[in-house]
Amino acid sequence: xxxxxxxGGRSLKGCLSxxxxxxxxxxxxxxxxxxxxxVTISNIPDIADIRNxxxxxxxxxxxxxxxDNQTITFQADNINLDYLDSYEFRLKMKSLRGSVMIAGPLLxxxxxxxxxxxxGDRIGRRRLDTHFLxxxxxxxxxxxNSDTKSYSLYVEDGLRGNYIxxxxxxxxxxxxxxxxxxxxxxxxxxxxxxxxxxxxxxxKLLVKMGADIQGIGSNLIKIKGVEFLHxxxxxxxxxxxxxxxxxxxxxxxxxxxxxxxxxxxxxGIMPDAFRRLGVSMECIGDDIRINQQDIYEIxxxxxxxxxxxxxxxxxxxxxxxxxxxxxxxxQAKGSVLIHxxxxxxxxxxxxxxxxxxxxxxxxxxxxxxxxxxxxFNFLRxxxxxxxxxxxxxxxxxxxxxxxxxxxxxxxGQIDRGxxxxxxxxxxxxxxxxxxxx
Numbered sequence: 001x002x003x004x005x006x007x008g009g010r011s012l013k014g015c016l017s018x019x020x021x022x023x024x025x026x027x028x029x030x031x032x033x034x035x036x037x038x039v040t041i042s043n044i045p046d047i048a049d050i051r052n053x054x055x056x057x058x059x060x061x062x063x064x065x066x067x068d069n070q071t072i073t074f075q076a077d078n079i080n081l082d083y084l085d086s087y088e089f090r091l092k093m094k095s096l097r098g099s100v101m102i103a104g105p106l107l108x109x110x111x112x113x114x115x116x117x118x119x120g121d122r123i124g125r126r127r128l129d130t131h132f133l134x135x136x137x138x139x140x141x142x143x144x145n146s147d148t149k150s151y152s153l154y155v156e157d158g159l160r161g162n163y164i165x166x167x168x169x170x171x172x173x174x175x176x177x178x179x180x181x182x183x184x185x186x187x188x189x190x191x192x193x194x195x196x197x198x199x200x201x202x203x204k205l206l207v208k209m210g211a212d213i214q215g216i217g218s219n220l221i222k223i224k225g226v227e228f229l230h231x232x233x234x235x236x237x238x239x240x241x242x243x244x245x246x247x248x249x250x251x252x253x254x255x256x257x258x259x260x261x262x263x264x265x266x267x268g269i270m271p272d273a274f275r276r277l278g279v280s281m282e283c284i285g286d287d288i289r290i291n292q293q294d295i296y297e298i299x300x301x302x303x304x305x306x307x308x309x310x311x312x313x314x315x316x317x318x319x320x321x322x323x324x325x326x327x328x329x330x331q332a333k334g335s336v337l338i339h340x341x342x343x344x345x346x347x348x349x350x351x352x353x354x355x356x357x358x359x360x361x362x363x364x365x366x367x368x369x370x371x372x373x374x375x376f377n378f379l380r381x382x383x384x385x386x387x388x389x390x391x392x393x394x395x396x397x398x399x400x401x402x403x404x405x406x407x408x409x410x411x412g413q414i415d416r417g418x419x420x421x422x423x424x425x426x427x428x429x430x431x432x433x434x435x436x437x
Contacts, residue, residue: 003409004422007431008381008402011292012255014428018243018262019045019419020070020236024198026098027175028205028234029053032062032074033105034179035209037231042071044236048416052096059083059092060102079106084114090150100128101172103153104179107140111155116148130166130173137162138177138184161186161225169194169219169313175202182211184225193221196314197237197266208232238263241320242418243288244270245393248324249425250290251279252331252401257428259288268315276307277325278332295374298334306369310339319346323394326350326368330358331401333374339367349391352384356402381406389417396421400430409437 020043029050032039044050046069054072058064061080065073083089084106093099093116106113115128132142138159143152161184164177174194179202181188193199195217203216209232212224243262250257251274264271264286271283278296282289298307311319319342326338330353340346344365354360356379359371381404386392392414399406408414411434414421422432 001409001437002411002415003407003435003437004396004399004411005433005435006396006399006406006408008379008399008404008406010400010429010431011253012250012257012425012428012430015258015260016246016424016428017260018238018240018246019043021198021239022047022049022241022417023171024201024236025050026053027101027172027198027202028236029057029074030098030101030105031179031202031205031209033057033076033079033102034109034182034206035229035231036075036077037229038073038075039209039231040067040071040073040233042233042235044070044072045239045419046070047419048412049096049098052092053098056089056092056096056099056102059088079110081110081112084112089114090116090148098172100131101176101179103131104135104176107135107153107155108159108180108183111158113153114150115153116150128173130168130170131176133167134164134173134177134190135180137164138180138188140180159184159225161188161223163189164191166190166192168192171196171199174199174221178203178206178213178221178223181223182206182213182225182229183227184223186225188223188225190221190223191219193219194313195219197240197263201234201237205232205234208234237266240267240270241318241390243267244274244321244324245397245418247274247279247281247288247290248328249397249400251293251296251328252397254292254294255290255428256292257290259290261286262288264288268317270317270321273309273317273325277309277328277336278334279328296332297374298329298332298336298372300334306335306337308337308339311341320390322346323349323390324397326360326370327353327394327398329370329372330360330379330398331374332372335369335371337367337369341366346388346391349387349395352382352395353379353398356380356382356398378403380404383407383409385409386411386413389413393418393421396432400425
């Protein structure tokens with residue numbers, strides 16, 4: 001198990017560029033299964049989750065050609081469908097949450113898929129009902145094997161378009177249903193669809209491949225099925241969660257950092273939300289400069305009530321950002337309520353922040369009240385264990401701002417979502433040492 005030894009209290013200075021978006025990468029890499037032609041994807045981050053997905057596709061028979069360290073060509077012209085029934089396939093699926101999105105393309109192209117309960121962050125129940133209900137509307141049937149704890153999905157007479165009203169605006173659910181529908185006969189209408197930039201990017205790639213998709217960027221998507229898709233090229237957007245992480249890190253460490261090429265038009269309300277938290281920043285073209293400041297003060301609502309930050313469907317705040325907002329609020333002046341609606345275990349890392357000296361009341365599994373000390377009560381260094389990607393980066397931010405030297409264990413969780421984070425931050429003045437236990 002790898003760990004970080006983090007010297008706190010160091011300000012950073014310089015420029016950072018966010019890497020390609022992890023969540024988009026998982027979607028579009030799975031979409032390469034929809035065609036036997038070559039699909040080239042650039043700006044791919046070198047992180048554990050992406051490497052694991054690519055390894056899974058290789059085992060399925062996908063040909064991989066690495067053009068450079070961020071550009072890969074995928075060709076799924078000889079898929080081994082028998083491998084889907086193997087123990088090794090189920091084991092790999094369980095190690096990666098994003099593996100669920102290979103099912104939609106497999107159903108569309110081959111009429112068959114196997115789905116084990118996917119892995120990923122342990123942040124509470126992450127149901128797949130939206131995926132299954134959407135597929136059923138398209139004609140998919142499934143059987144559950146209690147011995148292997150896996151689902152066998154199959155199509156008896158081809159996928160057929162239908163009207164689908166999603167029970168929730170699930171990002172991966174929307175992506176999976178779209179990928180199944182592009183090769184279905186007739187028209188599919190998806191209402192209450194997620195419209196995150198990464199879903200938009202998936203749709204744009206599919207259109208390049210020959211799909212007929214209308215309503216991209218809205219919650220009403222119309223798809224006319226086509227007979228086949230061809231190859232294409234695609235470049236990933238910058239990772240908005242990296243952007244938010246670096247903004248929070250700059251505020252907590254009283255740093256002067258410029259984020260380059262952030263994809264400003266795809267950040268939604270995130271920059272304004274940080275401003276309401278009191279973080280000073282300038283947007284210059286497609287760059288963001290976070291100004292060094294000793295104190296940042298949380299706004300209140302217009303009626304004087306306490307500020308609340310809650311996750312919401314796009315363009316609202318991503319649930320992946322709330323851990324960042326929570327830790328940044330501990331050193332702000334004022335109080336805020338963090339409401340994590342989607343996952344019931346994502347706030348449980350606050351016990352370590354409390355141990356570091358933060359004033360936080362965990363109201364219930366979904367809500368935490370933070371009483372910011374305005375830097376009159378600095379965080380203290382401690383030993384921590386990262387439970388998931390976003391809690392892990394929040395812990396790293398806390399450790400970088402704390403007095404003393406902290407130890408963060410299980411940093412493999414952080415590596416799942418952030419490429420070479422220690423090297424990139426050390427180049428700006430941080431002191432983060434990676435160790436192998």
